[in-house]
Amino acid sequence: MANSLYVGLDVGGTTMKAGVVDDDGKALGSVSLPTEAHLGQEFGLERMCESIRQAVASANLKISDIDAIGVATPGTMDIPGGLILDPPNLKPWRNVPVRDYIHKKFKLPTAFQNDANAAAYGEFWAGAGRDVHSMVLFTLGTGVGCGIIIGELILEGEHSHGAEVGHMKIEMTKPRQCGCGRWGCLEAYASATAVVKRAVEKLGKRGAKSQLKPMMNKEGGLTARDIFEAAAAGDAVADEIVEDTAYYLAVGAVNMMHTIDPNMIVYGGGMIAAGEDFLKRIRKHVLQLAFPVPAAQTHIVYAQLGGDAGFIGAAGCARQLQQKLKLSKKK
Amino acid sequence: MANSLYVGLDVGGTTMKAGVVDDDGKALGSVSLPTEAHLGQEFGLERMCESIRQAVASANLKISDIDAIGVATPGTMDIPGGLILDPPNLKPWRNVPVRDYIHKKFKLPTAFQNDANAAAYGEFWAGAGRDVHSMVLFTLGTGVGCGIIIGELILEGEHSHGAEVGHMKIEMTKPRQCGCGRWGCLEAYASATAVVKRAVEKLGKRGAKSQLKPMMNKEGGLTARDIFEAAAAGDAVADEIVEDTAYYLAVGAVNMMHTIDPNMIVYGGGMIAAGEDFLKRIRKHVLQLAFPVPAAQTHIVYAQLGGDAGFIGAAGCARQLQQKLKLSKKK
Numbered sequence: 001m002a003n004s005l006y007v008g009l010d011v012g013g014t015t016m017k018a019g020v021v022d023d024d025g026k027a028l029g030s031v032s033l034p035t036e037a038h039l040g041q042e043f044g045l046e047r048m049c050e051s052i053r054q055a056v057a058s059a060n061l062k063i064s065d066i067d068a069i070g071v072a073t074p075g076t077m078d079i080p081g082g083l084i085l086d087p088p089n090l091k092p093w094r095n096v097p098v099r100d101y102i103h104k105k106f107k108l109p110t111a112f113q114n115d116a117n118a119a120a121y122g123e124f125w126a127g128a129g130r131d132v133h134s135m136v137l138f139t140l141g142t143g144v145g146c147g148i149i150i151g152e153l154i155l156e157g158e159h160s161h162g163a164e165v166g167h168m169k170i171e172m173t174k175p176r177q178c179g180c181g182r183w184g185c186l187e188a189y190a191s192a193t194a195v196v197k198r199a200v201e202k203l204g205k206r207g208a209k210s211q212l213k214p215m216m217n218k219e220g221g222l223t224a225r226d227i228f229e230a231a232a233a234g235d236a237v238a239d240e241i242v243e244d245t246a247y248y249l250a251v252g253a254v255n256m257m258h259t260i261d262p263n264m265i266v267y268g269g270g271m272i273a274a275g276e277d278f279l280k281r282i283r284k285h286v287l288q289l290a291f292p293v294p295a296a297q298t299h300i301v302y303a304q305l306g307g308d309a310g311f312i313g314a315a316g317c318a319r320q321l322q323q324k325l326k327l328s329k330k331k
Numbered sequence: 332m333a334n335s336l337y338v339g340l341d342v343g344g345t346t347m348k349a350g351v352v353d354d355d356g357k358a359l360g361s362v363s364l365p366t367e368a369h370l371g372q373e374f375g376l377e378r379m380c381e382s383i384r385q386a387v388a389s390a391n392l393k394i395s396d397i398d399a400i401g402v403a404t405p406g407t408m409d410i411p412g413g414l415i416l417d418p419p420n421l422k423p424w425r426n427v428p429v430r431d432y433i434h435k436k437f438k439l440p441t442a443f444q445n446d447a448n449a450a451a452y453g454e455f456w457a458g459a460g461r462d463v464h465s466m467v468l469f470t471l472g473t474g475v476g477c478g479i480i481i482g483e484l485i486l487e488g489e490h491s492h493g494a495e496v497g498h499m500k501i502e503m504t505k506p507r508q509c510g511c512g513r514w515g516c517l518e519a520y521a522s523a524t525a526v527v528k529r530a531v532e533k534l535g536k537r538g539a540k541s542q543l544k545p546m547m548n549k550e551g552g553l554t555a556r557d558i559f560e561a562a563a564a565g566d567a568v569a570d571e572i573v574e575d576t577a578y579y580l581a582v583g584a585v586n587m588m589h590t591i592d593p594n595m596i597v598y599g600g601g602m603i604a605a606g607e608d609f610l611k612r613i614r615k616h617v618l619q620l621a622f623p624v625p626a627a628q629t630h631i632v633y634a635q636l637g638g639d640a641g642f643i644g645a646a647g648c649a650r651q652l653q654q655k656l657k658l659s660k661k662k
Contacts, residue, residue, distance in 0.1 A: 076624070134489055148590070153484065157592020158465055161625045164589040169582050169620065173504040182620060251500050258495040259479070259590055261488020289500065289513060293407070294492045 004067040006318040007052050008122075010115055010310030011035060011073040013089030016048065017307065018055035020066070021315035025126025027308055028059040041084075041093040045101045052106065063106055070111040070318035071098055072118035072310050079160040082112040109325055111317035115310050117154050117163060119303075120147020122313025123266055127304040132263035136256045137303065138165070138249070140271035143179060144187040147313075148260055152320065155260075166191070170251050189248040192224035192271050199227050199241045210237035228274040242274070243281060250285030257286075257294040268303030335398040337649040338383050339453075341446055341641030342366060342404040344420035347379065348638065349386035351397070352646035356457025358639055360389040372415075372424040376432045383437065394437055401442040401649035402429055403449035403641050410491040413443040440656055442648035446641050448485050448494060450634075451478020453644025454597055458635040463594035467587045468634065469496070469580070471602035474510060475518040478644075479591055483651065486591075497522070501582050520579040523555035523602055530558050530572045541568035559605040573605070574612060581616030588617075588625040599634030 005028075009018040012035060019030030031054040033047055048071065056063055076085040082099025084090065103110040113121070120129075120137035129135035129149065139145035144166030148155035155162040166187035167180055175184030179193070188194055199222060203213055212230050215222050230238035253265045267279070279300060287295050305312055336359075340349040343366060350361030362385040364378060379402065387394055407416040413430025415421065434441040444452070451468035460466035460480065470476035475497030479486035486493040497518035498511055506515030510524070519525055530553060534544055543561050546553050561569035584596045598610070610631060618626050636643055 150484070150486075153481070155481075155591070157625075158594045159592055159624045159628050161589060161622055162592040164592070164622065167589045167622065168586045170500060170503060172502050172579075172582065180622075248503075251503065255499045255586070256590075258492060258498045259587075260486070261490055261493040261495070263489045291492055291495065291498065291511075293490045294488075297490050 004319065004322065005061065005065055006315035006322075007055055007066055007069045008118075008311035008313065008315030008318065009048060009051055009055075009069070009071045010118065010314055011048060011071065011090075012115065012310075013037065013074065016051050017311050018051035019308065019311045019315070020055055020059040020061060021312055023319070025122070025130070025312055025316060027312055029055065030308065030311060031055050031058050035090070037090040037093060041096045044090070044093060045096065045098070048098070048102060049105050052102070063108075066106075066108060068109040068111065068318035068322040069102055069106060070113065070118070070314035070316065070321070071102055072113045072115040072314040072317070073098060074115050075160065077114060077160050079112060079114060079156045109318070109321050111314070111321040113154065113314060113317045114147075114156070114160065116145035117147040117156060118313035118317060119145065119268065119309040120149050120163070120313065121154055121316045122305055122309035122311075123268065123303050124149040125316040126312055127309060128266045128301050129264050132299070134260065134262040135264040135266055136165070136260055136262050137266045137268055138252065140190065140192060140267060140269035142191060142193050144191045144252075145269070148256075148262070150260065150262070154317070165252065165256065168252065168255060170248070170255070186248065186252045190245055190252065192269070195224045195227055195241060195245050195271070196222050198244065199238070202237055202241065208237055211235050212238055224271055225273060228271070228278070232277070242278065246278060246281035247285050250282050250289055253282065253286055253300065254289040257290050257298050261294055262298065264299040264301060266301055266303050268309060272302045335650065335653065336392065336396055337646035337653075338386055338397055338400045339449075339642035339644065339646030339649065340379060340382055340386075340400070340402045341449065341645055342379065342402065342421075343446065343641075344368065344405065347382050348642050349382035350639065350642045350646070351386055351390040351392060352643055354650070356453070356461075356643055356647060358643055360386065361639065361642060362386050362389050366421070368421040368424060372427045375421070375424060376427065376429070379429070379433060380436050383433070394439075397437075397439060399440040399442065399649035399653040400433055400437060401444065401449070401645035401647065401652070402433055403444045403446040403645040403648070404429060405446050406491065408445060408491050410443060410445060410487045440649070440652050442645070442652040444485065444645060444648045445478075445487065445491065447476035448478040448487060449644035449648060450476065450599065450640040451480050451494070451644065452485055452647045453636055453640035453642075454599065454634050455480040456647040457643055458640060459597045459632050460595050463630070465591065465593040466595040466597055467496070467591055467593050468597045468599055469583065471521065471523060471598060471600040473522060473524050475522045475583070476600070479587075479593070481591065481593070485648070496583065496587065499583065499586060501579070501586070517579065517583045521576055521583060523600070526555045526558055526572060526576050526602075527553050529575065530569070533568055533572065539568055542566050543569055555602055556604060559602070559609070563608070573609065577609060577612035578616045581613050581620055584613065584617055584631065585620040588621050588629055592625055593629065595630040595632060597632055597634050599640060603633045
């Protein structure tokens with residue numbers, strides 16, 4: 001197994017990122033290309049192949065140097081079937097046979113995985129979770145992505161809906177509507193989008209005083225970053241929003257501690273720019289909400305691989321696949 | 332492996348049940364003895380041994396016919412350590428080395444497991460879940476017990492707190508207090524105890540008319556069974572309580588469908604006497620709350636092994652252990 005090389009490809013709604021990764025999870029270079037999903041899925045499949053080719057070239061390698069390929073995409077999807085189904089972030093794609101296409105093109109073992117699961121596996125293999133047995137990754141951005149790793153098990157679920165924890169219901173009495181159309185989901189409280197929405201609501205109240213008010217009219221509008229920065233600067237309204245966000249994330253973390261009971265909860269995505277103070281707030285609420293043993297023993301930390309987690313994790317899935325193939329050859 | 336025999340022992344707060352189980356998960360007889368935890372843990376350990384001996388005798392077998400033993404107990408516990416720690420249902424026991432004691436007494440491989448996890452494994456191996464790859468069992472009684480099985484993985488967690496899903500937080504705005512002392516737990520809404528509590532609250536409201544009212548003063552007080560029966564007989568207040576219970580259980584089920592994404596959600600415990608109508612109500616809410624694919628494809632059913640699930644599952648854990656030991660001998 002030593003000195004094997006893999007290509008991981010992480011397809012997102014806006015860009016796709018591909019890189020060559022070695023057996024220790026180290027990236028040997030990567031490339032990003034625009035996804036341009038609107039140009040159709042045939043174009044998209046070709047662009048995936050092009051990303052893989054460019055990633056290999058950027059590492060001064062040839063395809064024949066590569067042992068296996070892993071591709072991660074947003075859902076909806078059929079993971080064991082290797083298919084993208086009807087993903088809201090890749091319109092108008094539908095029923096795209098990603099795994100078979102890439103496999104036929106490069107004649108290499110090809111793994112297929114959900115992008116949030118792949119990011120979690122990346123952090124597990126080569127990032128924040130590299131010394132633990134199990135972890136849950138929450139990626140905080142427009143939505144709340146999640147991936148769950150237990151040992152070498154990536155919790156895909158039986159219908160490719162494992163670890164959709166952003167859509168765990170945490171409120172019944174006054175549930176907020178989520179981007180998914182349902183109500184009371186964690187994502188409707190704790191995504192960057194939700195943070196801004198809650199802030200705008202608070203700022204709209206009569207008498208609300210905050211340095212955030214003028215920012216509502218700036219180009220691009222108020223951002224989660226503005227809110228975290230204002231909180232750090234002592235703005236009371238912003239502080240309340242940040243504190244509530246920490247509470248909601250703690251609820252999500254505790255629900256995972258009482259279900260998966262992992263070694264580690266990891267937060268990734270843009271919101272981790274909020275820094276150590278934000279983690280401390282989350283940990284404080286976890287101590288109130290969780291059973292004493294997991295509350296004391298579960299590590300709560302930030303992700304380490306940034307935007308590379310997805311393609312590194314996809315490469316990790318390629319490595320898992322190659323190991324399985326080797327084992328089955330032995331038998 | 333054929334024709335191996337196991338003893339499973341399920342230790343509860345009131346009684347312990349032991350039985351001999353064959354390789355197909357079939358019980359060949361069982362015995363129940365009172366736990367009498369108040370008599371102390373030395374007494375308790377001896378009573379466990381006595382249950383095992385009596386179970387073997389009841390199947391007309393000798394200890395030498397048995398291949399391995401499995402013991403399940405309520406938490407708190409250290410599952411890999413084989414220890415009961417400080418269980419609220421077995422006072423005044425504390426730091427009881429169950430696995431080592433039983434192992435030394437019978438000189439047989441001995442597995443140790445949480446009782447709710449064992450019940451889930453029992454249903455997975457020989458009950459409702461025998462044809463599926465993964466399942467979540469909710470046991471509805473005084474509390475809400477839970478066990479999660481994914482393939483041959485019993486989700487114990489890293490700190491023996493896996494599948495404590497009764498203590499998943501589902502409400503933030505007006506959370507009810509749970510028996511665990513925390514707030515907003517599923518158990519505070521959907522256990523048999525919580526059903527009665529909610530009914531008593533509703534019946535105490537001015538003008539509430541219900542056939543349940545006179546039952547509040549009967550010996551033992553109102554029970555969940557009374558409420559389900561009154562609902563079936565058309566009592567409007569009871570019907571509302573049952574409908575709310577179905578909703579809360581659906582929230583718990585959906586949160587598992589968006590985390591574990593199992594093939595099957597199984598309900599066990601006394602409340603399943605409510606029958607098929609209650610399952611239909613749960614399924615109806617699941618269709619509203621869950622993503623379409625898991626909502627359509629996840630089986631929602633009742634448990635099949637009743638009070639035997641625990642010892643059968645414990646025997647299944649013994650069988651898992653024996654298989655591991657055989658594999659490690661091979662190497």
